[in-house]
Amino acid sequence: MSTIQLQTSIPGPKSRALAARREAAVPRGLSHGTPVYVARAQDAWLEDVDGNRFLDLAGGIGCVNVGHRNPMVTTAIESQLENFLHTCVQVTPYENYVRLAERLNQITPGKFSKRTLLLNTGAEAVENAIKIARAHTGRSSVIAFEDAFHGRTMMALALTSKTHPYKAGFAPFPSDVYQVPYAYCYRCSYSLQYPSCDVFCARHLEDTFKRVVAAEDVAAVIAEPVLGEGGFVTPPPEFFRIVMDICHKHGVLFIADEVQSGFGRTGKMFACEHYGIEPDMVVTAKSLGGGLPLAAVTGRAEIMDAPGPGGLGGTFAGNPLSCAAANAVLDAFEAKDQDLLSRANSIGHQFQKRAQSWQSRYEIVGDVRGLGSMRAIELVKSRETREPAPEETKRITQYCYEHGLITITAGTYNNVIRVLVPLVITDEQMDEALDVLEDALASVSAGQPVIAEAISK
Numbered sequence: 211m212s213t214i215q216l217q218t219s220i221p222g223p224k225s226r227a228l229a230a231r232r233e234a235a236v237p238r239g240l241s242h243g244t245p246v247y248v249a250r251a252q253d254a255w256l257e258d259v260d261g262n263r264f265l266d267l268a269g270g271i272g273c274v275n276v277g278h279r280n281p282m283v284t285t286a287i288e289s290q291l292e293n294f295l296h297t298c299v300q301v302t303p304y305e306n307y308v309r310l311a312e313r314l315n316q317i318t319p320g321k322f323s324k325r326t327l328l329l330n331t332g333a334e335a336v337e338n339a340i341k342i343a344r345a346h347t348g349r350s351s352v353i354a355f356e357d358a359f360h361g362r363t364m365m366a367l368a369l370t371s372k373t374h375p376y377k378a379g380f381a382p383f384p385s386d387v388y389q390v391p392y393a394y395c396y397r398c399s400y401s402l403q404y405p406s407c408d409v410f411c412a413r414h415l416e417d418t419f420k421r422v423v424a425a426e427d428v429a430a431v432i433a434e435p436v437l438g439e440g441g442f443v444t445p446p447p448e449f450f451r452i453v454m455d456i457c458h459k460h461g462v463l464f465i466a467d468e469v470q471s472g473f474g475r476t477g478k479m480f481a482c483e484h485y486g487i488e489p490d491m492v493v494t495a496k497s498l499g500g501g502l503p504l505a506a507v508t509g510r511a512e513i514m515d516a517p518g519p520g521g522l523g524g525t526f527a528g529n530p531l532s533c534a535a536a537n538a539v540l541d542a543f544e545a546k547d548q549d550l551l552s553r554a555n556s557i558g559h560q561f562q563k564r565a566q567s568w569q570s571r572y573e574i575v576g577d578v579r580g581l582g583s584m585r586a587i588e589l590v591k592s593r594e595t596r597e598p599a600p601e602e603t604k605r606i607t608q609y610c611y612e613h614g615l616i617t618i619t620a621g622t623y624n625n626v627i628r629v630l631v632p633l634v635i636t637d638e639q640m641d642e643a644l645d646v647l648e649d650a651l652a653s654v655s656a657g658q659p660v661i662a663e664a665i666s667k
């Protein structure tokens with residue numbers, strides 16, 4: 211039996227009524243990808259207030275890798291509810307914060323001694339990683355990458371690349387931030403091709419230290435191992451090794467932002483593991499809390515201990531309910547019967563196989579990429595010019611939600627459809643989701659050249 215079940219046209223009458231109330235009460239700057247209001251969610255599906263059931267490829271933007279309402283997570287939250295909700299760790303600390311820190315120190319890449327600081331959101335964790343890097347190095351500058359997204363607070367926005375809608379109109383941002391091209395091979399900033407380019411974009415960091423900002427002024431380079439909002443761009447295997455070697459040669463710290471790529475999304479606990487690197491600090495959030503707000507900075511002990519007592523913290527940072535949920539998330543990853551890392555890989559294969567078949571049939575599918583279940587398709591108006599196809603991308607997501615599938619887009623050019631599905635989705639459900647996406651591609655491609663036909667002509 212199919213999981214998707216639609217009772218009304220989408221959005222239904224109750225969702226439309228809530229949308230009218232929302233318009234009067236909430237600023238338009240907070241936008242929604244899908245016009246349905248949720249009533250409940252479980253595993254990889256959610257149901258709206260009109261009784262329509264959707265498959266969810268968005269997972270709250272990658273926050274429920276262990277599934278909506280994973281029973282291990284809800285049980286841990288319920289048991290914490292019986293004890294206490296909030297004391298503030300800076301007033302009276304509690305065990306589950308310390309346990310979570312110990313576990314994150316253990317599972318993040320690198321066997322060296324580490325410390326973990328807990329925060330509320332990804333942006334807040336990014337801000338704290340920069341504070342710590344500055345305190346440790348005594349240097350002020352930070353280098354980030356084009357097409358990166360690090361959050362919506364002021365420093366995180368300074369590090370973020372995309373102008374509209376994120377940065378435009380919100381300046382001034384903190385200074386001493388520089389952006390350099392990422393390894394976006396499909397749209398190489400240097401018009402080179404991998405592997406003949408010899409990963410020029412990574413080696414170019416040396417040049418940046420000569421022409422843009424002196425290495426001895428740079429506290430850190432921050433990078434997403436796979437771009438999230440930037441469109442699931444997946445650099446070549448050597449990219450981060452080269453960047454990190456250059457950083458360390460100059461005493462610059464390397465911070466990996468694993469907020470979106472972390473917690474099993476790529477088939478390993480952290481995407482960095484695919485690249486064989488051990489960052490000085492790793493920033494995590496999203497799926498760490500299993501659906502509750504929680505973020506972390508985990509790093510080398512001597513770096514993390516640079517700020518003095520009282521220099522780090524936050525009233526709700528690392529609150530006990532979120533810590534209970536996060537410890538349960540880590541238990542779920544350890545549970546043999548859930549085998550979430552293997553699931554991430556098989557979901558990724560399932561998607562890749564279908565997406566490659568779309569690429570061979572539909573001109574609009576320009577690039578298919580990703581790691582593990584962190585997969586995406588980049589849509590173009592023409593294979594030759596690679597002109598982005600944002601309007602078509604929007605029509606595809608609309609077709610999807612009207613047919614029971616929640617998807618989200620990404621990319622600097624708003625032309626990427628990304629998969630952040632809960633890893634507990636079954637093969638049958640994933641097939642059902644991919645059928646809807648395929649129908650959407652066919653519907654939007656109608657009237658446009660289909661590759662097989664174009665070739666035979």
Ligand SMILES: Cc1ncc(COP(=O)(O)O)c(C=O)c1O
Nearest residue numbers: 331332333359360361438469470
């Ligand atoms: C890579 C990355 N870093 C940071 C953030 C910011 O996280 P938050 O929205 O929790 O502040 C995001 C959010 O999408 C992200 O994808």
